[in-house]
Amino acid sequence: MPPDPHTENAADPAQEAARRRTFAIISHPDAGKSTLTESLALHCGAVQEAGHIHGKGDRGSTVSDWMSMEQERGISVTSASMQLEHRGTILNLLDTPGHADFSEDTYRVLAAVDAAVMLVDAAKGLEPQTMKLFAVCRHRGIPIITVINKWDRPGREALELMDEIREQTGLEPTPLTWPVGIAGEFGGFLDRRSGELVTVEPSAGGRHLAREQIRTPDEAAGADVDGWEQSVEESELLSASGADLDRETFQEGITSPVLFAAAVRHIGVPRILDALVELAPSPAPRPDVAGRDRALDEPFSAFTFKVQAGMDPAHRDRLAFIRVCSGVFRRGMTATTARTGKPFAMKYAHLSFGRDRDLTDLAYPGDVVGLVNASALTIGDTLYEAPPVEFPGLPRFAPEHFAVATPADRGRTKQFRRGMEQLESEGVVQVLRSERRGEEIPVLAAVGTMQFDVVEHRLTHEFRSAPRWETLPYGIARRTDEESAAALEAIGGVEVLRRGDGELLALFRDRWHVRGVERTREGLTLEPLVAA
Incomplete structure (x- = not known):
């Protein structure tokens, strides 16, 4: 077969990786994550006007929040990816779900990035979900750029927020910009590296870029700008305490x-883009399950971190999102799936932009590629060209909510079954089954109850088979084994089911129930799952 003219002239993967930044935005719900995503896209010229209007009630259709449920509720309930370009650098942005109930999906996204932007509400400071996601980033060694958002609204003092970041995260904040004026009167900021004053004139309605005016320190001092002198004094105080940028410690x-x-x-927002280009790390060699680094210039390898269907209602196809780790991805190439050892042809591949897609011929380390109709792939799968490699899998979180779902209309059972298979493969919820209940009556297990809302919405609207729910009285799950399963099933109030990945889970009412069983039935295998 002759070489494909679209893919034969691939560039050096290590050089291409050096001009890429792959990052996620993490925040508590309503900190402005989807709004920031939209603004980044606008500044990079990827959209002509922002889809966010004033407030959630008038919210338009942002690029990242493409699901109708997201647009109705004004929150992100699924992750999205998009590729932007700024100053010759490729930015692979992975937007994350904004609600704690979807922390498992967020964890998968964070496994695929090299840096994170931590978005903090100027009035609320560091909130619980932000801290949970920060802990995941710290565990994975992901460096964090902090953005204090909503400074145009009343909020807390800037120095107070710096103290909170230091105390709550253990990170030393090193501001690159410093506001001129208190929160709620945001017209400009001090660029701490250049000493310049940047004043901003927003566009009407926030649909288009704001206009900036830059003044030298002398010009700013002579312009009698309210708050300028205080901003300079506070910046000097920060420098005296060692709070200046240091790339290595970042x-x-x-x-x-x-x-x-x-x-x-x-x-x-332009300064956020500049910080990502100048400071965020480019892709590095990724360790495999044995701890050996897969060099960037070794043959192609990638892992699947997300599976999503229903993004295009006209086609009802299924995308598997892979993060390229080494080598060059070429559309039409065949790789091996490490889990099965079987070949996998990647004929239809896209770079996604929210729900929109562009066919891609080449991708390099750090890039995220959507493989169309990749039904053979599951979350955590490794793809490779020889030599073989397998990257560590992605853990499943410990569910705390359980329910039985059955089709409300028995005449739609086939559609219901197909929908459940799809949602299980995407990891929307964990699906548990047992001989006692039968294959046709799955138990859905979730970290948070909003996952059930997503299941109901998608079964109803995508598969036209609304579910009927029965909430189960369980609140905790433990991993067990075949030897312990029979003994556990004989205990009142305990149920053992098998998850789709083969794991046996024992369900209990609460932790006191677990402790009572452990105390009276020694020798049973009851292992905690990964906490959300």
């Missing part, structure tokens, strides 16, 4: 560069 996870922004008005 990438080591010791410090966090901080920027102030009002994403809805596009204020401060």
Whole structure:
């Protein structure tokens, strides 16, 4: 077969990796994550106007929130990816679900990135979900750029927020910009590296880019700008305490560069893009299950971190999102799936932009590629060209909510079954089955109850088979084995089911129930699952 003219002139993968930054945005719900995503896309020229209007009630269709349920509720309930370009650097942005109930999906996304932007509400500071996601980033060694958002609204003092970041995260904040004026009166900021004053004139309605005016320190001092002198004094105080940028300690996870922004008005967003280009690490060799690094210039390898269907209602196809780890991805190539040892042909491949897609011929380390109708792939699968490699799998979180779902209309059972298979493969919920209940009556297990809402919405609207729910009285699951299963099933209030990945899970009412069984029935295997 002659070489494909679209793919034969691939560039050096290590060189291409050096001009890529793959990052996620993490935050508590309603900190402005989808708004910031939209503003980043606008500044990179990827959209002509922002899809966010004033407030959630008037919210338009943002690029990242493509699911109708997201648009109705004004929150992100699924992850999305998009590729942007700024100053010649490719930015692979992975948007994450904004609600704690979807922390398992967020964890998978964080497994695929090299840096994170931690978005903090200027009025609320560090909130619980932000701290949970921060802990995941710290565990994975992901460096963090902090953005204080909504500075155009009343909020807390800037120095107070710096103290909170230091105390709550253990990171030393090193602000790159510093606001001129208190929260709620955001018209400009001090660029701490250049000493310049940047004033901003937002566009009407926030649909287009804001206009910036830059003044030298002397010009700023002579312009009698309210708050300028205080901003300079506070910046000098920060420098005296050692809170200046240090690239090495940032990438080591010791410090966090901080920027102030009002994403809805596009204020401060260009500096966030600059920080990503200048500071965020490019893709590095990824360790396999044995701890050996797969060099960037070794043959192609990637892992699947996300499976999603229903993004295009006209086609009802299924995308498997892979993060390229080494070598060059070429559309039409055949790789091996490490889990099965079987070949996998990647004929239809896209770079996605929210729900929109562009056919791609080539991709390099750090890039995220959507493989169309990749039904043979599951979350955590490794793909490779020889020599073989397998990357560590992605853990499943411990569910805390359980329910039985059956079709409300028995005449739609086939559609219901197909929908459940699809949602299980995507990891929307964990699906448990047992001989006692039968294959046709699955138990759905979730980290948070909103996952059930997504299941109901998608079964109803995508598969036209609305579910009937029966909530189960369980609140905790433990991993067990075949030897312990029979003994556990004989205990009142305990049920043992098998998850789709083959794991046996024993369900209990609460932790006191677990402790009572452990105390009275020694020798049983009851292992905790990964906590959300």
